Amino acid sequence: MKPLRFKPLLKQTLWGGDKIIPFKHLHENLENVGESWEISGVPGNETIVSEGKYAGQPLSAVVADMKEKLVGVANYQRFGNEFPLLIKFIDAAQPLSIQVHPTDEIAHKQGKERGKTEMWYVMDSDPDASMLVGLKEKITPEEYKEMVANDTIVDAIDHYDVKEGDCFFLPAGRIHSIGKGCFLCEIQQTSDVTYRIYDFKRKDKNGNYRQLHTQEAAESINYTVLPNYRTEYVPEENKGVMLVQCPYFHTLLYDLSSPVTIDVSALDSFIITIVTKGSGKLTDNEGNVIDVQAGDSLIFPATTKQIKTEGKMKLIETYV
Incomplete structure (x- = not known):
């Protein structure tokens, strides 16, 4: 069977930029495209096969038909007809909100199906691209809520200037925000559970502040402080x-x-x-x-x- 290729699912966002459409060689006239969902089995946001035997079908239908031949025996036993990964390209012309994702265990307690662990691989970004990843000082859940309320939560998060080739692993519970100028590939669990902690006092197109999830986030944050949140690796040519x-x-x-x-x-x-x-x-x-x-x-x-x-x-x- 030929590999599966999909029609991208383009998402226009408050913070989206202009990199995704030319990067993907698309003939679309859309502004502020913040995300391209490349491979997705998220209900309501599934990507559609673009060519071949399964052309026109959503990813879940292909999994249901091919089962372990597509995903593997253990994966089919573990996930059934749900494809386990979500792949995105993200272009941030403005910073995304500061956010966190719950673990599977915490998500279940909060009535969600699962949490979200993800990673970022930085592509050709702007020279001043940066992001916020991980706590740089020890705070308590109570202090966290106070810092959100008094607009100082950014002071508690580590700041990174980034360039092409940088990688960040974001296990569930790690506080983070993609900064202005970042263009990256995101690999994550099939989940759309995101708790917005702080949104820089921005308003949406209707003049309203976007909803914050302060309590859910407080329950989800891993308050451990690490010395470095960037993934260190040694590049090698022609080798994985x-x-x-x-x-x-x-x-x-x-x-x-x-x-x-x-x-x-x-x-x-x-x-x-x-x-x-x-x-x-x-x-x-x-x-x-x-x-x-x-x-x-x-x-x-x-x-x-x-x-x-x-x-x-x-x-x-x-x-x-």
């Missing part, structure tokens, strides 16, 4: 470099300048490939040849044994 390993996904980065064969025969999982820069070809063990360029996101089924790459590109590989 592990960025994140967690119970929800494993993610590797390939900086490709020569042909490479990626052996995935030992994985009991689908493989998602995301091209963040450059272009080339991907060929699977069945002989399917796919031309790819920056902005392309594909799902290779769990039956895939190997993926051969050609071309000069940066490629993210992620699986469960």
Whole structure:
């Protein structure tokens, strides 16, 4: 079976920019596009297969038809017909709200289906791009609420200037905000549970402040302070470099300048490939040849044994 390619689900936002449409080579006339949902099984926000046998069908229908052949035996037992990952491109022309996501356990207590753990890989962003990630000082839930009320919560969060290639792992409970000028790829659990902590006193198009979730967030924040929240790794050409390993996904980065064969025969999982820069070809063990360029996101089924790459590109590989 050929890898699955999807129609992007574009989201116009209060803080969205103008990078996504040209990056993905789309012919759309939309402003303030903050997100492109590349691969999504979120109910009400599912991506649709764009070509091949399953063209026109939502991702959940493909999972229901292919089952473990698409996602892997263990993943199908664990997640059923729900695809376990959500892949996005995010373009922030203005800062996003400061927010946090609950763990699965806390989400269940709050009446939600699951929490959200995610990661960011920074792409070609503005020179002054920055973000807020993690607490830089020890605070209590009571102090947190006071700092939200008196507009000083930003002072408690670590600030990072960022550039292409930077990576941040955001386990559920880690406070964060994507800053102005950031252009990134986000990999996360299939969940849309977000608690907005602080929104810089902005108003929406109707002149209203957006809802804050101060109490739910207080219950969800992990108040542990770490010395560094940036993922440190050593880039290597033509070799997979592990960025994140967690119970929800494993993610590797390939900086490709020569042909490479990626052996995935030992994985009991689908493989998602995301091209963040450059272009080339991907060929699977069945002989399917796919031309790819920056902005392309594909799902290779769990039956895939190997993926051969050609071309000069940066490629993210992620699986469960």
